[in-house]
Amino acid sequence: MAGIDLSSSAFNDHALIPQRYARDGENVSPPLTWSGVPDGAAELVLLCEDPDAPSGTFLHWLVTGIRPADGAVDAGETPAGGTSRSNGFGGEGWGGPQPPVGDGAHRYFFHLYAVPEPVTLPDNATADDVHRAVDKAQLASGTIVGLYQR
Numbered sequence: 001m002a003g004i005d006l007s008s009s010a011f012n013d014h015a016l017i018p019q020r021y022a023r024d025g026e027n028v029s030p031p032l033t034w035s036g037v038p039d040g041a042a043e044l045v046l047l048c049e050d051p052d053a054p055s056g057t058f059l060h061w062l063v064t065g066i067r068p069a070d071g072a073v074d075a076g077e078t079p080a081g082g083t084s085r086s087n088g089f090g091g092e093g094w095g096g097p098q099p100p101v102g103d104g105a106h107r108y109f110f111h112l113y114a115v116p117e118p119v120t121l122p123d124n125a126t127a128d129d130v131h132r133a134v135d136k137a138q139l140a141s142g143t144i145v146g147l148y149q150r
Contacts, residue, residue: 004142041068
């Protein structure tokens with residue numbers, strides 16, 4: 001399977017996410033850039049999840065319908081053509097890291113998936129719903145992992 005190169009100018013892979021992007025900071029989404037989107041992609045799906053959350057995998061950001069092209073999104077913005085969906089906090093769009101005080105650093109997986117047709121997800125979709133919808137259908141994907149601790 002082809003790979004999408006996903007990166008951020010705010011943090012390196014497996015490095016700390018600056019507090020600006022956390023819920024106890026400015027709570028703005030981090031900037032991302034990507035390349036390597038294959039021909040045949042109908043849309044991109046962006047997911048940010050924390051598998052280390054005490055109650056199970058927590059959804060921090062879900063954007064569907066992103067235009068299938070190499071591109072970028074600035075801090076605090078929604079990717080071009082994308083629709084922000086509900087996050088685990090009950091809001092829409094980005095909900096920054098907020099691990100329990102005293103926990104070790106949590107991992108925040110930013111996944112970008114290229115899919116051949118628009119995905120159908122329930123309202124208030126979970127990270128598991130997204131994985132079920134894209135895992136078999138994806139043409140390519142890219143991941144960057146950020147860390148955050150309070």
